[in-house]
Amino acid sequence: MAFGSNFNMNKLKKGLSKTREKLFGKIAETMTGRAKLDEDTLESLEEILISSDIGFDTALDIIEQTRDSLMAEKDRSEEKIFEILERRLRKILQKYEDEVEIKEEIEKYKPYVILVVGVNGVGKTTTIGKLAHNFKESGLKVVIGSADTFRAAANEQLDVWADRAGVKIVTSKHGEDPSSVAFDTLQQAIREKADVVLIDTAGRLHTKNNLMEELSKIKRVLKKVLDYAPNETLLVIDGSTGQNGLVQAKEFAKYTELSGLIITKLDGTAKGGIVFQICSELKIPIRYIGVGEGINDLQTFDPSAFAKAFFDRRSNDE
Numbered sequence: 540m541a542f543g544s545n546f547n548m549n550k551l552k553k554g555l556s557k558t559r560e561k562l563f564g565k566i567a568e569t570m571t572g573r574a575k576l577d578e579d580t581l582e583s584l585e586e587i588l589i590s591s592d593i594g595f596d597t598a599l600d601i602i603e604q605t606r607d608s609l610m611a612e613k614d615r616s617e618e619k620i621f622e623i624l625e626r627r628l629r630k631i632l633q634k635y636e637d638e639v640e641i642k643e644e645i646e647k648y649k650p651y652v653i654l655v656v657g658v659n660g661v662g663k664t665t666t667i668g669k670l671a672h673n674f675k676e677s678g679l680k681v682v683i684g685s686a687d688t689f690r691a692a693a694n695e696q697l698d699v700w701a702d703r704a705g706v707k708i709v710t711s712k713h714g715e716d717p718s719s720v721a722f723d724t725l726q727q728a729i730r731e732k733a734d735v736v737l738i739d740t741a742g743r744l745h746t747k748n749n750l751m752e753e754l755s756k757i758k759r760v761l762k763k764v765l766d767y768a769p770n771e772t773l774l775v776i777d778g779s780t781g782q783n784g785l786v787q788a789k790e791f792a793k794y795t796e797l798s799g800l801i802i803t804k805l806d807g808t809a810k811g812g813i814v815f816q817i818c819s820e821l822k823i824p825i826r827y828i829g830v831g832e833g834i835n836d837l838q839t840f841d842p843s844a845f846a847k848a849f850f851d852r853r854s855n856d857e
């Protein structure tokens with residue numbers, strides 16, 4: 540397993556099974572009884588892709604490219620089509636692939652500071668718990684800070700995750716200034732010579748402006764302690780909300796600089812195609828994906844593996 544990463548193909552395939560079933564169910568229906576791939580079939584495929592969450596432009600684009608590729612192909616079987624679709628979709632994900640060498644970066648900074656943002660309920664706190672676990676498993680010392688002081692129970696929830704992951708936490712009081720918690724967290728991380736700092740934030744304030752101002756303030760305070768901090772600002776998006784998640788992500792990207800995305804809840808949804816749309820529209824690397832509620836269910840995002848799992852119709856255990 541690569542440093543700091545967590546990846547399991549079977550789990551990924553299982554997580555994407557609803558998305559796959561929906562897509563392939565429809566595709567199979569279209570293809571059945573057709574001896575060869577003609578223009579009608581391509582048009583039906585185009586409709587299916589448009590109705591999935593891949594996105595309108597991407598769907599049109601992909602069919603265009605598939606048509607071109609097929610022109611040059613003798614083999615126009617269903618298998619071949621899937622191969623071409625997979626290749627095209629993989630390219631979209633690879634275009635914005637993350638270039639961060641996380642191991643080297645952490646070595647260089649120590650503590651490497653990650654701020655986690657996103658609207659309420661998308662999975663920030665849970666994701667921080669899982670991330671802490673992954674880093675800890677790689678032998679790193681992690682400190683997490685609970686800067687969601689807006690919700691009374693947020694602190695306890697993060698505390699439970701810190702306990703599960705076996706890492707230190709700097710807790711807060713309800714209503715406390717989030718940036719002061721962020722400040723204390725960095726101080727503690729420095730004192731303890733931690734490798735990685737993860738900071739949880741609130742996702743709901745009275746207005747969008749309040750939320751964005753608060754995030755800027757947290758960033759300013761972090762910089763006061765460590766002029767390079769935060770190394771990363773990761774936006775968490777709930778993949779099961781499809782288009783809604785995309786809209787939220789665009790709003791965040793307008794107001795705060797993001798270094799990467801985490802897409803959660805890809806298990807149990809048929810809207811997994813949204814990953815391609817988020818990637819092509821936001822042009823920000825996807826760093827991790829959530830495929831379950833457990834501590835082991837945050838995977839490092841791998842474009843090739845994702846495209847492969849997306850199109851793999853074999854059972855999960857093969």
Ligand SMILES: Nc1nc2c(ncn2[C@@H]2O[C@H](COP(=O)(O)OP(=O)(O)O)[C@@H](O)[C@H]2O)c(=O)[nH]1
Nearest residue numbers: 659660661662663664665803804829830831832
């Ligand atoms: N199925 C599933 N549930 C998740 C995932 N990530 C988070 N959740 C659930 O989403 C809910 C909200 O998560 P939470 O971390 O409290 O969201 P926050 O408000 O952004 O901090 C919880 O019930 C989590 O268990 C995931 O990858 N898969």
Ligand SMILES: [Mg+2]
Nearest residue numbers: 663664687693
């Ligand atoms: Mg939370």
